[in-house]
Amino acid sequence: MIRLRFAPTPVGHLLVGHARVALANALFAQRHGGHVLLRLDDTDAAHCKPSFAEALVQDLQWLGIGWDAMIRQSERLALYTEAADRLKQAGRLYPCFESPEELRFKQEQRRKRGKPTIYDRAMLRLTPAQRAAAEANGKRPHWRLRLSDRLLVWDDLVAGRREVKLQSVSDPVAIAADGTFLPAFASVVDDIETGITHVIRSEENAANAGVQLDLFDALRARPPRFAHLPGLSDDVHRRLGRRVGSLTVRSLRADGVEPIALATCLVAPALEAAPESLAALAAGFELPAGTGAQRFDTARLLRLNRQILATTDFASVAARLPGGATETFWLAVRGEIDLLSEARGWWDVVSGTIVPPVMAGEQLLLRAAQETLPAEPWDRTVLTTWLAQLGDATGRHGQPLLAPLRLALTGEDSGPDLGALLPLIGRTRAANRLQIAAS
Secondary structure (H helix, E strand, O other), X not given: OOEEEEOOOOOOOOEHHHHHHHHHHHHHHHHHOOEEEEEEOOOOOOOOOXXXXXXXXXXXXXXXXXXXXXXXXXXXXXXXXXXXXXXXXXXXXXXXXXXXXXXXXXXXXHHHOOOOOOOOOHHXXXXXXXXXXXXXXXXXXXXXXXXXXXXEEEEEOOOEEEEEEHHHOOOOEEEOOOXXXXXXXXXXXXXXXXXXXXXXXXXXXXXXXHXXXXXXXXXXXXXXXXXXXXXXXXXXXXXXXXXXXXXXXXXHHHHOOOHHHHHHHHHOOOOOOOOOOHHHHHHOOOOOOOOOOEEOOHHHHHHHHHHHHHOOOHHHHHHHOOOOOOHHHHHHHHHHOOOHHHHHHHHHHHHOOOOOOOOOOOHHHHHHHHHHOOOOOOOOOHHHHHHHHHHHHHOOOOHHHHHHHHHHHHOOOOOOOHHHHHHHHOHHHHHHHHHHHHO
């Protein structure tokens, strides 16, 4: 069976780019009948917080992403210790006592001499006596993985053929001096133990692939297939107001973005309409080809979201609408908003107190509008009746008549059908707004 994993580090809220990786894993698994593991990479106790882990789970569930099992790296330290012991015995992990300052000094000296700034493996020449002396002086080593000296070639499911000369790469730190297992090391141990067959992740992790493949080999395990998704390019949009690099799923959810709209925007750039569910999205899901960045098009996201909201029934959104909002109100506005949060503004228009702009040059029209304002009760036909009477009184018809009335009654020059809004606004509010606009 195909086995995949999504492995976020709970140091903040789920970013849009990470959500794209999670979706790719979930949809690939659905398409191919695979198994998905949610793994929280939380070995860094100083920065990983339970509240962020809980928020990550909530955001994934909101997106509709499920998983077959969940594990936490913080609960698997014995597994990493056992793997590390085997590598130490095989001479593939070796202790290093340089301080960060010493390492920076070494790098600077190599740079000045025009040499590559990779680690010089000086600690491989450490004698048992020198190690004992360092430990006696209170020094605790960090442990590096001794990479093999070979050209490593592999086939990436997205980027195609890739290679790395391991002798040009610094031996990576696998265990910090405080005993913390670094993610690149713990991840490989977990992938082996959980039987992961495919690793779908972002391009920013591609630099680790060669090192991790060498580590799989050192642990005598068959590596998974790698697929590195190209990055998302920035597309700043005024109404969302944030760059894609810092855009979180939680913030989009608060703005009123629907989960299937976001999912479609992230993993199906060619679709003009969002499907009904993730299952439908999975049916046509394919990994992207090539390494070119995918544009995160917020204008498209808003367009997809508007399409979804336009057909969403009242029961599905009632709990997220302003208190007191009715089905009649929702049916009036749902086809004219991009984000559900915009419903709040229109609820204020029909049930609250807004101050329209004073409309210089339109006093005669607005006073005539007050004089011809029909008596209640009102229904959706009231606007047609009123416009006919007002048109006869002023000689204005069509948009030249409707546009100033809309601005005076709603404070906006565009929006939902005024005929649907007017009965919700009511005669008292309408008369008061016309008077303010005419003053």
